[in-house]
Amino acid sequence: MYKVDFSDRSKHFHFIGIGGISMSGLSELMLSEGFTVSGSDMHQSVLTDTLAEKGAKISFPQKADNITDDIDIVIYTAAIHEDNPELMEVRRRGLPALTRAEFLGQLMPLYHTSIAVSGTHGKTTTTSMLSEILLSSGSDPTLSIGGILPSIGGNFRVGGKDFFVTEACEYTNSFLSFAPDVALILNVDADHLDFFKDLDDIRNSFHKFASLLPPEGCLIINGHTDGIDSVTKGLKCRILTYGTDPAFDFHPEDISYDENACGSFTLYHGNEVLGKISLNVPGIHNIENACAAAAAAFTVGTDIKYIIPSLCEFKGTERRFEHKGSFNGVTVIDDYAHHPSEIKATLTAAKNCEHKTLWCVFQPHTYTRTKALLPEFASALSEADNVVLADIYAARETDTLGISSETLAEEIRVLGHNVWYFDSFEKIEKFLSEKCVHGDLLITMGAGDVYKIGDHLLAH
DSSP states (O other), X not given: OOOOOTTOTTOEEEEETTTSHHHHHHHHHHHHTTOEEEEEOSSOOHHHHHHHHTTXXXXXXXXXXXXXXXXXXXXXOTTSOTTOHHHHHHHHHTOOEEEHXXXXXXXXXXXXXXXXXXXXXXXXXXXXXXXXXXXXXXXXXXXXXXXXXXXXXXXXXXXXXXXXXXXXXXXXXGGGGOOOSEEEEOOOOSOOTTTOSSHHHHHHHHHHHHTTSOTTOEEEEETTOTTHHHHHXXXXXXXXXXXXXXXXXXXXXXXXXXXXXXXXXXXXXXXXXXEEEEEEEESHHHHHHHHHHHXXXXXXXXXXXXXXXXXXXXXXXXXXXXXXXXXXXXXXXXXXXXXXXXHHHHHHHHHTBSOSOEEEEEOOBOHHHHHHTHHHHHHXXXXXXXXXXXXXXXXXXXXXXXXXXXXXXHHHHHTTOEEEEOSSHHHHHHHHHHHOOTTOEEEEEOSSSTHHHHHHHHHO
């Protein structure tokens, strides 16, 4: 793999897909370091406009002519295929090219401490919690988050060289290009089965990720992780556990919930009481996320006087149990959950909120995930009183598996639960506007564009 010489400020970096939320952040980082930056995307956006104002040369759309003679290094995302005209020109010219993950991995050693947050679920929330703690402590972290964190006005923050905090996604094994000093593993579940063979294959990938840690590094792992021994076997680094079991290194006790399902608890480190935390985000899963963030902050030397208040004040990120408003007395929540474990966690938390009837509008995400986990989806969604299904959001796929939302609806009916399927958002909105009553709780759920349903209901 090509090694970037970051000490040579004359280098010209070109980002294919520069308008992406993560790529735009990396581009801004390179601009702040004094490098020449160019890039391309299919469409102009607020992100590309901002980069252009800061000195980047951006071209629309992507075409071979954008690869000019003065470009030294090309960065591209996993969404860029080999038949992309720019990438084809890069290959023809023999220019050095790195994936976004490979580039991130080479950036990490430039920082005193790099922290990578991994897991099938909860990465964005936990990374955001940790970011807020570090920011409140007066440090100047560089942050790369998978969602919008209101306090930094986006998902990327260019900071100093003390801390680099990033999410680490297992899909296509991209996190194996990273070089963390501290790593978090929040959970290991069956997902992305269009890439991984099975759960054992996924566990093996997380084991390889943990093995990237140096002997002086630290792995912070959810002690409830199924098959934890296969993930941690043979590691040379320090290992800390967290979770609801008092035997774990960091754990909560005296858990209670308010009318919005937000948890309060006493945080322990071993037998030592660290403090009382009252969260503004709901559910037991967020109590565990808070424990993970606290463990990471504590491990890198952050004083507990910053950890406790930061977690108490944390209000969440966009599309993570986000309160959107209400219409006709119906509360609307939007959530990114798109895996059965996430759905169950979100709906379990929602049931602890004050409401009459719990409605869940779910948009399945990818055909492969829906087919591989069909019974699990049906069981998780049945936690809601009423389920409304939209068409599957294809994302990167085409339908070659003979699976549909109607298939999922039938699976839910077999379990004896109320479910409706509609082939358009307009029909769903009309149905909900007629059926939801004052005091109901409506959650739009999925990783696609299902949030638009709630937005439209609130606008009328």
